[in-house]
Amino acid sequence: MKTRGKILWVDDEIEHLKPHILFLEEKGFEIETASNGVDGLNLVKNRDIQLALIDQYMPGMDGIDTLRELKLIDLALPVIMVTKSEDESLMNEAISEKVTQFLIKPVNPSQVFMAIKQVLESGQIQEEKTTRDFLKEYQKISRRQKDQFTVEEWWDLYQQLVYWQLELDDHNEPGFQSIIKEEIKTCNREFSRFIEEVYPSWIKSDNRPPMSIDVVERYVRPELEIEQKICFLVMDCLRSDQLMAMLPTLSLYFNVDIHFHVSILPTATPYSRNAIFSGM
Template identity: 40%
Template sequence: MDKIKILWADDEIDLLKPQLMFLEKKGYEVVTVTNGYDALEECEANNDIDLVFLDESMPGITGLETLSKIKAQKPHLPVVMITKNEAENVMEEALGAQITDYLIKPVNPNQILLTLKKIVDNKRLVREKTSSDYQQEFRQIFMEINSGLNVEEWVDIYRKIISWEIKLDESNSSAMWDILADQKSEANAAFSKFIEKNYVHWIQDNDGPVMSNNLLRSKVFPKLNNEVPSIILLLDNLRYDQWRMLEPIFNEFFRTEEEDFFYSILPTSTQYSRNAIFSGMMPAEIEKHYPQWWKNDNDEGGKNLHEHDLLSELIGRTFRKDIRFDYVKVTNAHHAKQLNDNILNYLQNDLTVIVYNFIDMLSHARTEMEVLKELAGDEKAYRSLTRSWFENSQLWTALQQAAERGAQLFVTTDHGTIRVKTPSRVVGDRETTTNLRYKVGRNLQYEPKDVLDVRDPKQAKLPRPNVSSTFIFAKEDKYFLYPNNYNYYNNYYRNTFQHGGISLEEIICPVIRMSAR
């Protein structure tokens, strides 16, 4: 690694020989000048200066004047002001000119070294510490993945992996990215086997984790508060890692009271999971009790047009007293503005449910638009784009108003998404659905190792469009392709974010309870 290069400007530089020798022994390169003019010349002539130590009181032009000119040349170059003058106005002027640190003479070598570590070496030290910590935990996570985990333990593993993913991203520990990606793939392989082994039994015996169909009854309705209005915000396609990026923004106005999770039903798609959430039923039960509100994959028309009706029925079955509630779906900018304009009216209710479709639209648009493929090329970029949208959204403006009036907030989703990388061939007839992560059809031909197949949909409480219909769900990072135009569609869909199948990212969903600050 190249030496860190320091420019030190002080008219009494000869008196600083002990500090300079100390720094050189520590491996730093120091260029010295005795006035502001020479400091500016050095900054202009050398692009490899990493940091400037600048005396505040020098002949010619002062340290503050020099600082201003350096910042005009190189606004991002760190500058440390060193002065005998402790006057408050000098400090304020220096801080206003965006100094990086401030030291009072006389300065000892350890002070200088600490400043350098904090400014120049901080990112490297964080990166090395993060990488070291992950290496130590890598084996522990590996052993846990292969130890026969239960429902709660899989949630813990997923949280750990996402925490490390975010830490490594923030510290720019690129050397560890591939190792963590491999471990995440191993976890998804084991998790897929776990779901394959247990899912149908959970559905049949009703003894599994809290899932989409009992999310509201188990995690939300018992926490409603008669004293304050409550909001359920369902962000379609929100993954736990995206929530972790949004939480600090929420925490400006809300306090996290409880972070919990539920398992999305299969298929992990809006039509199935979100209707199950708002009805409190599995899809086959919806079809049986409310056939007028259920459509199968190949039926014409919208598949989620009756969420308000299903929610109204669920609330009626659950509560003995009347609950004043509203259901608001936001699918475009006009709806978002209406939400913002009317949020205070909604707070007159006991409960307001907001379904916000932006993340779902983002994942689909990313598949179709080359520019979004560049902007959200991987999980890190996808998280960043989600955060940027939310910070500047009408939704966040509306939620701030809700917080100011003491609202309780539940943040959740219907399912997540996974970045697909591995194609899997499927052959089906014309009636077979087009979804990339699950398919429904007759006489399906597929790679058995790549899927969980449910030959009798009733076992998973799913509708059966035809007598011989079979559901198949892609495991891990697989995506289904037909043999026709295989190479074209392989390249088109690889590395896009999809949902409907079995992965930690799609199935394990956050549900957060927050109170207003």
């Protein structure tokens, strides 16, 4: 029978953890045990271990030393430290050695099970939810009547498509990427028709979405008028999906507000880019 994962539990009082081990085995996990770090390391070398549970205070090699040696054998092996100590310095040291989770004894079998499930199965659970959410959202997107869209609705739709494109990047089902790419192509064709219809009226009226020539006036000038320091960067050929992929990193250092503007035609760089500066 296929197991949910092979787990190594290293604890010098392993015989006292029999109820926990039986509980995990009933849940479908295969448990290997060791009463000291050296024996635990040998099991990792010779068995296909997916996760290790390690106590800190053991005779001979303690938990931190065992953790370091485990990472030399298998850097990607997730490790949960299960110990009586609540010493913050120990937690900091364990975290610095890339421990995955830290549990404080006494722990009941359900606590250990939930920690293991989070480490080993969270990716699968999240992927299944992503699949359900995408299929549900895709039905809504494909049914929308786009011939009456405003430019703001087109922007919202494109943001949705970009979101799912990024969400599905690491998905195990390649068919979903094909679906989203085909939907983007279809939307691009319909958006092109939309632009053909509305663009002539935009260039003759102030009742229009922000365009290239409006960027400085709308977004830069107000900040200058209140004497804010501005660094104005124009990044050529940066797509929205590329920006969104960078956003988690940028958000660590900056408060990010995202707005859109519509390029003038033609969208070739010498025109669309230089039109931004013509608005100065």
